[in-house]
Amino acid sequence: MAAPAPFAIIIPARNASTRYPGKPLAPLRGATGQVRPLIERSWIAATQVAAPAQVWVATDDQGIAEVVREFGGQAVMTPENCRNGTERCAAALAVLGDIAPVVLNFQGDAPLTPSHVVPELVAALGHDPDAAMATPAMRCSASMVAHLLADQAAGRVGGTTVTFTPAGRALYFSKRVIPHVPADAAGGHVHVHLHLGVYAFRPAALAAYAALAPSPLEQIEGLEQLRFLEAGLPVRVVPIDAVGWDCIELNNPQDVPPIEAVLLARGIA
Structure with a gap:
């Protein structure tokens, strides 16, 4: 079996989040009481599977870049007009050049992402030459579905769910809980898959994405990955x-x- 392709990780981070301004620098307390900003916790998660030299934070904010360099990370500056994290990764790659045959967009607001998904995505992309992008989905626990439904009922934008074919082709991503599961369906949560915001691209696919105009469903849902689906x-x-x-x-x-x-339950400092 061929060895998996080398990969690099880019973590997009912007300060001017509509729902949570300043989010990358939001403090999160770990198991020992130590407080680290969100972007550092996301960087730590990324470096569980990639050498720090192959991980960059892509941002348009000098304050975020300074914090990243203070904790020992690498920052690359990108334009303010990037409309989403994938566009920001494409802009970062345009600056960084040929850093790896596979590039991963590792979400800066998902510090609890299990690290083992990264090599699985790299391997899946290598085995599927037709795919423009590979991304993970995890079957939800009952408590996770409850959290998503609580956000939905309160009118908050929570996590993203995804439906896909038995062959692993994405059908749709939504910030609503999909598919609809009747409230009285025993064990209905097993039909819901949480989309984890990690994307593996070949550099050419990342550049092609950035060249496409935002798509209607992408704009309605606020989900960047729908641009791929609407483009076929x-x-x-x-x-x-x-x-x-x-x-x-x-x-x-x-x-x-x-x-x-x-963080406390897992003993993460």
Whole structure:
């Protein structure tokens, strides 16, 4: 079996989040009481599977860049007009050049992402030459679905769910909980898959994405990956086994306590 392709990780981070301004620098307390900014916790998660020299934070904010350099990370400056994280990764790659045959967009607001998904995505992309991008989906626990439904009922934008074919082709991504599962369906949560915001691209696909105009569904849902689907570009979904914690993203200030609870439970400093 061929060795997996080398890869690099880019973590997009912008300060002017509509829902949570200043989010990359939001403090998160770990198990020992140590407080680290969100972007540092995301960087630590990325460096569990890649050497620090192959991980960059892409940002348009000098304050974020300074914080990244202070904790020992690499920052690359990108334009303010990047409309989403994937465009920001494309802009970073244009600056960095040929850093690897596979580039991963590792979300800066998802510090609880299980590190093992990264090599699985790289391998899946290597085995599927038709795919423009590979991304993971994890079967939800009952508590994760409850968290998503609570956000939905309160009108908050929470995590993203995805539906896909048995062959692993993405059908749709949504910030609503899909598919709809009747409230009285026993064990209905097993039909819901949480999309984890990690994307593996070949550099050419990343450049092609940035050259496309934002698509209608992308703009309605606020989900960058829908641009691929609306352009007819296949997206490979890689199902992964559930882990022993809820992979909550920091989308709203209300997400801080449950994320800190997971850090505490997992003993993450």
